[in-house]
Amino acid sequence: YHFGIIQFIIKWIARGMQRTMKTSGAETLSISANIFVGQTEAPIIVRPFISSMTHSELMAIMTGGFATVAGSVLALYVSWLGYIEGIAGHLLAASVMSAPAALMIAKIIYPETKISQTAGGLRISIEKQDANAMDALGRGATDGLKLAANVGAMLIAFVSIIAMINYILGFADTSMQALLGFIFKPLAWSMGVPWEEAGIIGSLMGEKIVLTELVAYGDLGNILREQALTGKEILSERSVIIASYALCGFANFGSIGIQLGGIGAMAPERRKDLAELA
Numbered sequence: 001y002h003f004g005i006i007q008f009i010i011k012w013i014a015r016g017m018q019r020t021m022k023t024s025g026a027e028t029l030s031i032s033a034n035i036f037v038g039q040t041e042a043p044i045i046v047r048p049f050i051s052s053m054t055h056s057e058l059m060a061i062m063t064g065g066f067a068t069v070a071g072s073v074l075a076l077y078v079s080w081l082g083y084i085e086g087i088a089g090h091l092l093a094a095s096v097m098s099a100p101a102a103l104m105i106a107k108i109i110y111p112e113t114k115i116s117q118t119a120g121g122l123r124i125s126i127e128k129q130d131a132n133a134m135d136a137l138g139r140g141a142t143d144g145l146k147l148a149a150n151v152g153a154m155l156i157a158f159v160s161i162i163a164m165i166n167y168i169l170g171f172a173d174t175s176m177q178a179l180l181g182f183i184f185k186p187l188a189w190s191m192g193v194p195w196e197e198a199g200i201i202g203s204l205m206g207e208k209i210v211l212t213e214l215v216a217y218g219d220l221g222n223i224l225r226e227q228a229l230t231g232k233e234i235l236s237e238r239s240v241i242i243a244s245y246a247l248c249g250f251a252n253f254g255s256i257g258i259q260l261g262g263i264g265a266m267a268p269e270r271r272k273d274l275a276e277l278a
């Protein structure tokens with residue numbers, strides 16, 4: 001990022017998406033940035049334009065945030081799912097593919113009916129945050145430590161919630177995972193997961209939406225670890241790869257609050273519009 005490599009890639013991805021999909025410069029640039037940064041960091045790039053964005057553009061940048069994951073957590077997911085050969089490529093492909101897909105879905109749900117301020121394009125301008133390479137290295141290490149601490153705290157909190165819910169549901173001889181698996185099993189099967197494995201994948205998809213993708217990827221990693229230790233196949237490689245694509249994204253109830261708080265702070269006058277679109 002410090003040497004401008006990521007900015008260069010974002011610029012060309014945004015330019016290609018804008019020309020092929022006929023979208024405005026601001027929304028395209030924000031969604032392109034979502035491939036590398038988080039759902040509240042990407043809109044910072046187009047912060048001056050958020051207050052004047054159309055409802056369709058706001059819908060697009062919010063959908064882009066929900067559909068992708070930050071590059072900073074991809075390495076974490078790869079370490080959890082490292083039992084599958086080439087999983088890093090699949091996770092990266094899932095995030096890259098989600099950017100144009102999110103833009104398309106956003107326009108289907110909320111078509112553009114107004115003329116955007118950046119309809120003709122937008123020149124990328126991102127200020128460097130570090131004085132030199134050593135400063136960037138130090139800040140990167142600090143950010144990585146903060147990320148690890150945040151992930152650990154979130155996992156402890158959410159796993160505790162799951163344990164509490166399962167304790168309550170235990171009186172009915174069931175669990176939260178079993179209920180979510182039952183609800184999302186048909187959807188998992190429709191994506192190509194064998195019916196006998198669809199319950200497990202459906203449960204992971206439910207965890208992603210209700211809780212967070214961190215919990216879902218963590219449970220998927222636990223399944224792969226158990227397979228490696230026992231030699232007993234619980235999920236086929238095909239099902240794991242399908243799950244890695246399905247779970248890749250910040251689309252969960254908690255992210256709604258994160259986006260309302262993050263994007264709303266950049267343009268307080270648009271908080272009502274953001275809440276309506278969410």
